[in-house]
Amino acid sequence: MSNVDRDKIKRAVRDILEAIGENPDREGLIDTPDRVARMYEEIFSGIHEDPKDHLKVLFQDEKHEEMVVVKDISFYSCCEHHLVPFFGKAHIAYIPKGGKLTGLSKLARVIETLAKKPQLQERITKDAADIIMKELEPYGVVVVVEAEHMCMTMRGVKKPGSKTVTSAVRGIFEKDISSRSEALSLINMR
Numbered sequence: 514m515s516n517v518d519r520d521k522i523k524r525a526v527r528d529i530l531e532a533i534g535e536n537p538d539r540e541g542l543i544d545t546p547d548r549v550a551r552m553y554e555e556i557f558s559g560i561h562e563d564p565k566d567h568l569k570v571l572f573q574d575e576k577h578e579e580m581v582v583v584k585d586i587s588f589y590s591c592c593e594h595h596l597v598p599f600f601g602k603a604h605i606a607y608i609p610k611g612g613k614l615t616g617l618s619k620l621a622r623v624i625e626t627l628a629k630k631p632q633l634q635e636r637i638t639k640d641a642a643d644i645i646m647k648e649l650e651p652y653g654v655v656v657v658v659e660a661e662h663m664c665m666t667m668r669g670v671k672k673p674g675s676k677t678v679t680s681a682v683r684g685i686f687e688k689d690i691s692s693r694s695e696a697l698s699l700i701n702m703r
């Protein structure tokens with residue numbers, strides 16, 4: 514059972530097409546409201562998921578207490594101000610504690626779930642760091658997100674190629690400058 518009211522989206526998209534002066538009944542647009550409804554259901558599916566549910570997979574027997582970095586996690590999200598895409602890469606470094614090591618893909622899944630709703634880049638960054646801290650209770654976590662916002666490139670201020678970089682630093686990384694530098698250099702290593 515879907516949580517999305519597809520018929521309501523279809524009606525709204527038809528209204529928008531009319532409002533911009535298009536003919537929603539012309540051949541090329543006739544199925545567009547339905548396509549947009551299905552697309553919204555897909556790209557906003559994170560509204561109905563809890564990102565922390567991905568972090569229940571733990572490898573408790575592995576006593577790995579060294580840094581783990583998953584970088585270049587590509588994501589697509591939608592800016593909550595204009596409902597146009599912003600997209601880029603997220604990088605996560607954490608130091609697991611007490612056997613709370615999670616599956617690598619689960620870190621990417623946290624980003625994926627957070628991205629699939631109307632969002633702010635800062636909120637994805639901060640929420641990912643806070644959820645990992647709460648669920649995995651690691652020594653620390655660093656999340657860096659770099660993205661291009663289409664509301665700044667295709668319209669408005671029109672600055673194609675401009676990138677926004679946000680970071681959230683938690684736990685040991687807040688105070689231990691050498692650990693933080695190691696995490697950031699691993700993230701920046703190409």
Ligand SMILES: Nc1nc2c(ncn2[C@@H]2O[C@H](COP(=O)(O)OP(=O)(O)OP(=O)(O)O)[C@@H](O)[C@H]2O)c(=O)[nH]1
Pocket residue numbers: 592593594632633634635662664665668669670
């Ligand atoms: N902090 C933050 N701002 C964002 C994000 N995505 C879009 N924005 C900004 O949200 C702001 C909305 O500004 P408004 O003045 O209300 O809207 P606007 O008239 O369309 O603004 P312009 O984009 O400057 O034309 C813009 O500065 C966008 O660049 C984001 O993820 N984080």
Ligand SMILES: [Zn+2]
Pocket residue numbers: 592593594595596597662664665
């Ligand atoms: Zn925007």
